[in-house]
């Protein structure tokens with residue numbers, strides 16, 4: 001079976017984010033680029049599934065600028081077999097819908113039978129692309145999984161749904177899954193793995209190859225971001241003084257009377 | 263003027279608090295347009311009653327056996343059909359666990375875009391637009407949507423709703439055309455018990471960090487959380503140490519919360535923790551280290567040992583809140 005992994009390259013969370021001059025984006029000068037942390041769980045789960053099946057191919061799918069290939073190579077070094085990179089200019093500036101449209105077309109073209117992605121990309125925190133991919137392909141999707149048991153034509157997964165409840169779901173394959181913390185411990189790329197990754201095949205498709213020219217790129221985006229600003233600084237807070245018990249009494253009074261949140 | 267449809271989640275036979283928030287905001291933004299509430303489920307009982315008071319002119323009930331539990335494919339099909347039939351300009355839903363899962367798929371079926379997890383909404387030059395928080399809250403941006411309809415999911419507790427002009431609240435049924443099988447079957451629901459408020463929707467949260475030192479010590483938060491009608495959260499360090507469950511984790515790899523009041527006790531305030539709670543209206547920091555980064559984000563701070571402060575806080579809250 002061909003196992004697809006949706007992988008996005010994102011800024012390291014420790015990176016400083018600077019707004020570009022006109023407020024139409026961020027400067028990517030000193031950003032350290034990493035694999036979206038949730039997508040590492042997806043890579044790991046895909047490799048484990050292949051190991052369990054004893055056959056198959058793990059295909060890393062990523063849409064982004066040329067540097068995206070670095071993130072894909074890291075995933076290949078972890079154990080992915082090959083990569084499909086959508087880095088043509090036409091793809092740049094795609095929104096969640098355009099990105100999903102292109103990825104879904106690549107999944108069909110490659111005849112992939114199961115897909116893992118991350119729960120959300122930590123750059124824009126959209127939390128949308130895999131659900132849209134599922135919708136476009138007409139496959140079921142299960143998001144935020146923290147446990148995955150493969151049973152052939154179905155898989156049983158657990159997904160926390162809030163309030164301490166967990167849905168245990170049987171999902172028919174083909175399907176799209178998004179991975180959360182707790183699913184697995186992603187492996188590190190070994191040195192031989194890194195050497196081997198350099199020779200693993202990388203396929204590139206154009207928007208025309210995929211038939212998505214009218215859906216991708218900034219011009220076709222359905223959602224548009226503008227006017228980037230740094231978050232408003234919080235007004236300086238008040239550190240309470242005096243006896244601890246008096247501070248606590250004052251705190252409760254402030255929460256009730258000044259902030260009105262109790 | 264805009265016609266706005268609000269997808270309202272139902273739990274325990276009633277619409278959730280997020281529905282009140284979104285209907286109120288919709289009424290304000292519609293500016294004379296129609297506000298429609300849309301409810302999905304297999305047996306909605308009287309959950310549709312009284313929504314006129316919250317601002318709904320029309321309430322669409324979509325009842326179907328296939329909607330008995332949350333099945334993304336079925337719910338997305340039902341919601342998109344109801345939207346297509348109602349033909350609103352704007353669709354609003356909560357950026358809750360369910361909303362984040364459902365809305366992108368429902369919108370995709372209509373070839374529409376979703377502005378996800380917005381923390382504000384307003385009338386812009388091209389209709390309604392929103393504000394999104396990006397890069398772990400290190401940047402904000404305006405988001406506009408170029409499709410019909412425009413979808414927005416809203417981070418719970420983004421709006422404080424005052425008095426809302428009532429709508430007619432006329433209830434209509436919509437029959438969705440659904441398949442028998444969407445390849446997704448909820449076989450069991452595991453529950454940690456009790457009627458726990460989900461963190462993402464809680465209006466008051468008290469969170470503890472590694473400094474709590476044990477699972478038992480998290481019990482220190484039970485009473486104050488109960489008194490405030492709030493939920494209990496945790497830092498990742500506390501979760502990794504086994505003092506709290508992952509469903510309680512706030513932050514980058516946990517939940518994004520947006521309460522009126524967030525009390526961080528014994529939490530240092532790492533960037534990844536802030537990513538999950540920095541939009542809270544009021545932040546209280548309790549930490550014995552006066553230099554802890556959390557104090558730079560706190561509205562009120564107490565420098566002190568949480569094991570001393572918490573019992574005092576519980577006592578003080580009991581005094582003012584128990585009656």
Ligand SMILES: Cc1cc2nc3c(=O)[nH]c(=O)nc-3n(C[C@H](O)[C@H](O)[C@H](O)COP(=O)(O)OP(=O)(O)OC[C@H]3O[C@@H](n4cnc5c(N)ncnc54)[C@H](O)[C@@H]3O)c2cc1C
Nearest residue numbers: 471472473497498499513514515516528530535550551568
């Ligand atoms: C990719 C990535 C993702 C991450 N995701 C998350 C996430 O989602 N959520 C998250 O929280 N973290 C996350 N982290 C971890 C984060 O960087 C911090 O390590 C973590 O938040 C620290 O938790 P803490 O504040 O409880 O512990 P510590 O950093 O150990 O801080 C403990 C604090 O408690 C104070 N203290 C100690 N004893 C007492 C006492 N008796 N009374 C009062 N104060 C006391 C100390 O002064 C200190 O400030 C992530 C990290 C990475 C790299």
Ligand SMILES: Nc1ncnc2c1ncn2[C@@H]1O[C@H](COP(=O)(O)O)[C@@H](O)[C@H]1O
Nearest residue numbers: 006007063117118120121126127128129
């Ligand atoms: N450009 C992309 N290329 C490949 N996969 C992506 C891309 N964008 C998002 N994804 C996948 O979708 C998940 C959720 O991303 P998002 O919807 O952007 O928050 C990510 O964790 C990835 O698995």
